Amino acid sequence: MKTTLTLITALATASQAAVTSLTPADINGGDTNRSTFTDGNITLNPLEAGVASTFNDNSVRLGIDDTPTPAGTIANNVNAFNDVDVDPNNGNEQQLEFIFAPTVGLSQIAYDFSRADGPGDDDGVIISGFTADPGVTFSVSNPNLFAVYNSVAGAVRLNIPSGLFSGTDVFVDFDPDASRGQTLLLKVTDTTQHGAQLAITGISYDVVPEPSIALLGGLGLLGLLRRRR
Numbered sequence: 401m402k403t404t405l406t407l408i409t410a411l412a413t414a415s416q417a418a419v420t421s422l423t424p425a426d427i428n429g430g431d432t433n434r435s436t437f438t439d440g441n442i443t444l445n446p447l448e449a450g451v452a453s454t455f456n457d458n459s460v461r462l463g464i465d466d467t468p469t470p471a472g473t474i475a476n477n478v479n480a481f482n483d484v485d486v487d488p489n490n491g492n493e494q495q496l497e498f499i500f501a502p503t504v505g506l507s508q509i510a511y512d513f514s515r516a517d518g519p520g521d522d523d524g525v526i527i528s529g530f531t532a533d534p535g536v537t538f539s540v541s542n543p544n545l546f547a548v549y550n551s552v553a554g555a556v557r558l559n560i561p562s563g564l565f566s567g568t569d570v571f572v573d574f575d576p577d578a579s580r581g582q583t584l585l586l587k588v589t590d591t592t593q594h595g596a597q598l599a600i601t602g603i604s605y606d607v608v609p610e611p612s613i614a615l616l617g618g619l620g621l622l623g624l625l626r627r628r629r
Contacts, residue, residue: 417576419507421604425459432457432465442605443499446481450495461512462600464494480514480599483589496600498529498584503608505576506534506584510569510602515562517544518592525598527586528555534578539571540564547572560598569601576606 420441427437427444435454437444446453446464456465461479476482481494498506516524536547536556544561564570590596 417606417608419604419606421508421602423459423602424456424462424600427462427603428455428457430457430459441501441504441607442603443497444603445497445499447495447497449493453494460601462496462603477595477597477599480597481586481588483516483587483596485594486591493587493589496586498579498586498603500579500581500583500605501607502581503610505578505580505582505606506574506603507576507606508574508602508604509572509600510604511560511572511599512565512567512569512601514560514565514570514598515593516558516560516588516590516596516598517562518590518596520591521557523557523559523590523592523596525558525560525586525588526555527558527584528553529582529584530554530556530578531582532575532578534574537573539569539573545570580606580608 420439422439422442428434429437432454435446435452437455446455448464453464454466456463456478458479463477463479463481465478476484476494481496483493500506514525518524530549531554533549533551534556536549536558538545538547542561542564544559545564546559548557548559549555550557558572586598588596588598
């Protein structure tokens with residue numbers, strides 16, 4: 401009985417997920433030439449209207465570097481992902497692509513100075529590609545800070561009011577099982593204000609060990625116990 405309980409405990413421990421957190425400096429490497437980041441578990445690609453772009457070099461906030469500004473619009477903030485005008489159909493939304501390995505899923509995004517809170521269904525920070533409702537929660541409580549999940553599109557819309565952060569990061573938590581092994585696409589859009597943006601200060605992902613690894617660990621332990629007997 402004791403041996404069985406020990407094995408069950410070992411298997412449970414071996415199958416526990418591990419969380420990795422990335423800062424902007426981890427991702428951009430401190431330069432403006434990096435067009436992709438990967439560590440084998442997650443790949444991140446900045447896009448401008450679906451075309452590959454480059455990260456900024458800010459160690460605190462992640463964004464897209466030196467994006468040309470369309471005539472008649474305000475300048476982009478290179479320290480955030482932006483929607484620089486109020487036209488949702490012009491393709492100027494900056495995007496961030498997340499590509500996860502099969503056992504990896506999104507667990508958290510942190511941000512500070514950000515705003516995207518128009519009233520439309522496509523206004524806000526939109527993250528698509530989920531296989532189920534990621535059960536979004538926030539580290540602060542505010543009636544104007546909320547998430548809406550669209551099961552048909554597999555997308556979450558984050559309504560982010562300006563000024564909420566007050567110099568402190570807001571943490572957005574996700575159920576990683578809803579994106580494990582998937583490709584997500586994040587964009588910012590707002591039909592009511594120029595310069596809607598998301599300034600990312602951190603990204604975290606969750607890794608579940610392959611079942612075969614946990615099983616081998618458990619079998620090895622069982623063999624050791626039998627050998628001792």
